[in-house]
Amino acid sequence: MNKKLLSGPYLMWMIGFILIPLALIVFYGLTDKSGAFTLSNVLSISTEEHAKALWLSLGLSLLSTVLCLVLAYPLAMILRTRGMGQGSFIVFIFILPMWMNFLLRTLAWQTLLEKNGVINGILSALHLPNQGLINTPGAIILGMVYNFLPFMVLPIYNVLMKIDDNVVNAARDLGANSLQVLIRILLPLSIPGIVSGITMVFVPALTTFVISNILGGSKILLIGNVIEQEFTKGSNWNLGSGLSLVLMIFILISMALIAKYDKNGEGTVL
Amino acid sequence: MGQSLIDLRNISKSFDGTMVLDDLNLSVKENTFVTLLGPSGCGKTTTLRIIGGFESPSKGEVIFDGQNITNLPPNKRQLNTVFQKYALFTHMSIAENIAFGLKIKNKSKSYIQDKIKYALKLVNLDGFENRSVSSLSGGQQQRIAIARAIVNEPRVLLLDEPLGALDLKLRQDMQYELIRLKNELGITFIYVTHDQEEALTMSDTIVVMNQGYIQQMGSPENIYNEPENAFVADFIGESNIVPGIMLRDELVEIFGAKFACVDKGFGSNAPVDVVIRPEDIDLVAPENGSLEGVVTHLIFKGVHYEMEVTSPDGFEWLVHSTDLFPVGQKVGIHVDPFDIQIMNKPASEDEEAVGVNE
Numbered sequence: 138m139n140k141k142l143l144s145g146p147y148l149m150w151m152i153g154f155i156l157i158p159l160a161l162i163v164f165y166g167l168t169d170k171s172g173a174f175t176l177s178n179v180l181s182i183s184t185e186e187h188a189k190a191l192w193l194s195l196g197l198s199l200l201s202t203v204l205c206l207v208l209a210y211p212l213a214m215i216l217r218t219r220g221m222g223q224g225s226f227i228v229f230i231f232i233l234p235m236w237m238n239f240l241l242r243t244l245a246w247q248t249l250l251e252k253n254g255v256i257n258g259i260l261s262a263l264h265l266p267n268q269g270l271i272n273t274p275g276a277i278i279l280g281m282v283y284n285f286l287p288f289m290v291l292p293i294y295n296v297l298m299k300i301d302d303n304v305v306n307a308a309r310d311l312g313a314n315s316l317q318v319l320i321r322i323l324l325p326l327s328i329p330g331i332v333s334g335i336t337m338v339f340v341p342a343l344t345t346f347v348i349s350n351i352l353g354g355s356k357i358l359l360i361g362n363v364i365e366q367e368f369t370k371g372s373n374w375n376l377g378s379g380l381s382l383v384l385m386i387f388i389l390i391s392m393a394l395i396a397k398y399d400k401n402g403e404g405t406v407l
Numbered sequence: 408m409g410q411s412l413i414d415l416r417n418i419s420k421s422f423d424g425t426m427v428l429d430d431l432n433l434s435v436k437e438n439t440f441v442t443l444l445g446p447s448g449c450g451k452t453t454t455l456r457i458i459g460g461f462e463s464p465s466k467g468e469v470i471f472d473g474q475n476i477t478n479l480p481p482n483k484r485q486l487n488t489v490f491q492k493y494a495l496f497t498h499m500s501i502a503e504n505i506a507f508g509l510k511i512k513n514k515s516k517s518y519i520q521d522k523i524k525y526a527l528k529l530v531n532l533d534g535f536e537n538r539s540v541s542s543l544s545g546g547q548q549q550r551i552a553i554a555r556a557i558v559n560e561p562r563v564l565l566l567d568e569p570l571g572a573l574d575l576k577l578r579q580d581m582q583y584e585l586i587r588l589k590n591e592l593g594i595t596f597i598y599v600t601h602d603q604e605e606a607l608t609m610s611d612t613i614v615v616m617n618q619g620y621i622q623q624m625g626s627p628e629n630i631y632n633e634p635e636n637a638f639v640a641d642f643i644g645e646s647n648i649v650p651g652i653m654l655r656d657e658l659v660e661i662f663g664a665k666f667a668c669v670d671k672g673f674g675s676n677a678p679v680d681v682v683i684r685p686e687d688i689d690l691v692a693p694e695n696g697s698l699e700g701v702v703t704h705l706i707f708k709g710v711h712y713e714m715e716v717t718s719p720d721g722f723e724w725l726v727h728s729t730d731l732f733p734v735g736q737k738v739g740i741h742v743d744p745f746d747i748q749i750m751n752k753p754a755s756e757d758e759e760a761v762g763v764n765e
Contacts, residue, residue: 301492301494303490303491303492303494304494304495306459306461306481306488306490306494307488307490307494307495307496307552307555308496308507309460309461309480309481309482310459310460310481310482310487310488310556311482311487311507311508311511311555311556311559312482312508312511312512312559313482313507313511314482317511321507322496325498326496326497
């Protein structure tokens, strides 16, 4: 009985801030302005503009996730081999930017990448041609990787730190060289960390509209931007909700795919 | 047999300026069970890790079968290790764990299958191929760790306190199991433990270590009956260590009483340490003993009574006997000459640490 009482606040939180909003989105997404049931909001994903935004979002967030993984794994490996003190200092350095406001960090990149920004300033001082850096898919990927890299490093670092040194020693003792130790022992044992890292990078990257707003100008529309505009400028909540539902379905599909590789069930929602 | 398989020559090792091993020399013969025994921090595990290749010595050489392997990485050494907490690969089945070393060496599938079967039979776990690591008890995991090591047919098996995490009964069973394995495989075992009983039960040779030095090396009987210094006497089994004066060959004076012994060559009137095992003290009528005392404590231990006998000088003798002498009774202490072990008195603590390895 007591235990049920204790869970009360959490239950109310979940109902008030998760279930009801979700139900509202489903309701808006499946109705038109007069309140009648319709699938047109959801199906409008197939219009050229929306489909293009969705595919671009999927592509960019996938690429960012892969880049984050490629950067984070070696870093986590280096951290593992360092002593505890040294390792946690490097982790601290990586987390430090997260203490600053997300918008500020992204705006800082805007200043760096602008046409008359810091990087182009340095290039012209060196008599090199200016580069069109801002408002490109590359700038958006840079913004995503920069902002989400810590979310990939930390879970991988955590699982790698939990692997007993003697497990690695045992593999070497049985004849494995460093590459074989990595492929046969460390990688398989760190899959739970990789899975939660992918989840924590891919999902926010797929739904972001801030990064593409600031670093992509208004030229590059991601699905997040489209949904945001329906809610703010277009005032068509029904269409925005419908597209959100589609995005949720894509996230659920990718989670399910990832969960297949995560036998231990750590890190994913499914 | 007879040939030394592993030679450690002048091995020194320090971590962050702290000396862990100092000029250690050790030679291990083929097909023997050698135990490195000592309290924690004595350097026994470091010695094993140097042999395994997981640490490199600051100074000195590791010779394996005539070859200098000091700088050879562990994966190139013809020996395998069983680690303290098993270190099994939790993401693999039991069969995959055992097959790991063989797959790395690109052995054929049928060879690997045969080997897995053979190894599981050897450690009495037939049919465990497809079990997961987490479904096994500690003792079973330890057997798998041993199976995983021996399928590679190492010439030496290194064991780092492999029974440390097991309960007493299981530990005793595994001791017999290990002796059987060693005899069946006919390979060299180098075993690290802090448990003197484990060492006495299994070893052909015991190497007693303390503070980075070898204190004494010899057969279990030799170590137990003829400890060379107070550390060894104290660490191996229970003992009474008392100061004495060697009056002449075969006669020692303890607390003013004269005891006949069998030791020679200490000079005359030389101060020595005398070791007498509790089970070697015979309690007799006061007039028949060399030294008088009063029983001050009595505990029933099952196999024997454990008594404390205080002699007039205040020393409390630990005595194990199947005969009961009640508290307060006056008794005589008698010791047979060959049950008295005489040791040189160390001049200083440093010398005590260096022991026989100076």
